[in-house]
Amino acid sequence: xxxxxxxxxxxxxxxxxxxxxxxLCPLPVYKASIALGQLSKGQVLHLITTDPGSxxxxxxxxxxxxxxxxxxxxxxxRQLFWIEKGDRP
Amino acid sequence: xxxxxxxAEPVEASAPAKPKRIALIASKGTLDQAYPPLxxxxxxxxxxxxxxxxxxxxxxDILHQDRFEKLKVASLANPAxxxxxxxxxxxxxxxxxxxxxxxxxxxxxxxxxxxxEFIEMTQGLGVRFFACSTTMGVMGVEEGDLIxxxxxxxxxxxxxxxxxxxxxxxx
Numbered sequence: 001x002x003x004x005x006x007x008x009x010x011x012x013x014x015x016x017x018x019x020x021x022x023x024l025c026p027l028p029v030y031k032a033s034i035a036l037g038q039l040s041k042g043q044v045l046h047l048i049t050t051d052p053g054s055x056x057x058x059x060x061x062x063x064x065x066x067x068x069x070x071x072x073x074x075x076x077x078r079q080l081f082w083i084e085k086g087d088r089p
Numbered sequence: 090x091x092x093x094x095x096x097a098e099p100v101e102a103s104a105p106a107k108p109k110r111i112a113l114i115a116s117k118g119t120l121d122q123a124y125p126p127l128x129x130x131x132x133x134x135x136x137x138x139x140x141x142x143x144x145x146x147x148x149x150d151i152l153h154q155d156r157f158e159k160l161k162v163a164s165l166a167n168p169a170x171x172x173x174x175x176x177x178x179x180x181x182x183x184x185x186x187x188x189x190x191x192x193x194x195x196x197x198x199x200x201x202x203x204x205x206e207f208i209e210m211t212q213g214l215g216v217r218f219f220a221c222s223t224t225m226g227v228m229g230v231e232e233g234d235l236i237x238x239x240x241x242x243x244x245x246x247x248x249x250x251x252x253x254x255x256x257x258x259x260x
Contacts, residue, residue, distance in 0.1 A: 023200050026132040030210065033135035064109075064136035088137075 012071055012082045015043035021050045021078060028054045029061050032083070036067060039085045044070065047081040055079055110139040112251035114259045118147030120160040120192055120204070121170075126260045127151075127207040133256075134214035141254075142211075143247040144239075145221035148260075149228065151204065152220050154236045158205055164188040171195065212238050219247055 018035045020028040028049045035045050047058065055074070058081045062069040071082040111133040115126040126142050133140040150156040164172045164187070165179035171191035174184060196203070202210060212218070219242040220235050232241060242250075251257045 026128050026135065027200070027202075030131055030135045030214075033137075061136060064138070066137075 012046075013044060014046040014082070015039060017046045017048075019048040020054075021048060023049075024051050025053050025057060027051075029057050032058065032061060032081075033065070036065065036083060036085050041085055041087055043085050045081075045083045045085070047083060048078055049081070050078045052079075054081075058083070108137060108139050109133075109256075110141075110254040111256040111258070112247070112254035113140070113142045113257075114247075115142050115144045115148035115151060116146050116260065118150035118156075118160060120162040120189055122148075122260065123151045123157075123160050123204050124201075124207070126258075127204065127211060129258070130211050130216045131207065131214065134211065134216050139217075139254075140211075140214075141217035141219060141247075141250055143219040143221060143242065143251075145224050149221060149224045149230060151208070152218055152235050152239045153230060154234060157208065157236065158203075160204055161185050161189040162192050208236060217250075219250070221247075 016035055016039060018031060020031055023031070028047070028051055032045065032047050035047075039045060049058065051057070055072075058079075059069050059072075061067075062083050066086040066088060068084040068086055069081065070084050071080075073080040111129065113126045113129060115123070117123070126148075130140040130142055144152045150160060162170060162185070163179065164170050164174045164184045165176055167179070167188070170188050172179075172184070172188045178184060179188075193203075218236075218239045220230075220239045222241050222243045224230070225232075225241065
């Protein structure tokens, strides 16, 4: 399972932000899932994580929820994600 | 030919109608071993899956309202434990308490929720807790001893739930 990192993130609009700095698995996934649950279809969550496992965990979360990972940015000390909420049953 | 090609086109990705399910068995009642089933259940529910944990034997302590805040980890016979002591010292009074305090400090420093906090998180996500009825009988645990929301179930009821699961793990 390979995730493409460093997807270009220019010009992405954001509807909600969540900073999970300092939290380890499963908390970034848990909090991101709750935050996405509060959005409507098509809205975008900007997520910040410091858990290195989240580079694979957050794409997996998006896949499982049927949401779309619009962008990923890897910085030295943290990762940034842009997730668009998809069509949920 | 066109027909076949059209039919072969991928269906537009969408969440499946029937959610995935994970069925876990928590059989251990030490502080360290209480975490893996709770972490996996929290994660699964966050992914939109159904999740259920069958608490059996010592694992039932995780559902016991007088015990789930007092789970311990031993230093004795635990070479990978929080405190590295020769077994002869790990058997001394206070060694288990010290190892337990050390693990709680680790968890706290890493911002990890406590076991009661995890229980609350998982229940908020709709994770089902099955209390093994045989264990209750063997260990003299009454329904009123269990945390709210626990469902009493036997092996057949759990297997019925697990048979519909995509993942089943024994911890």
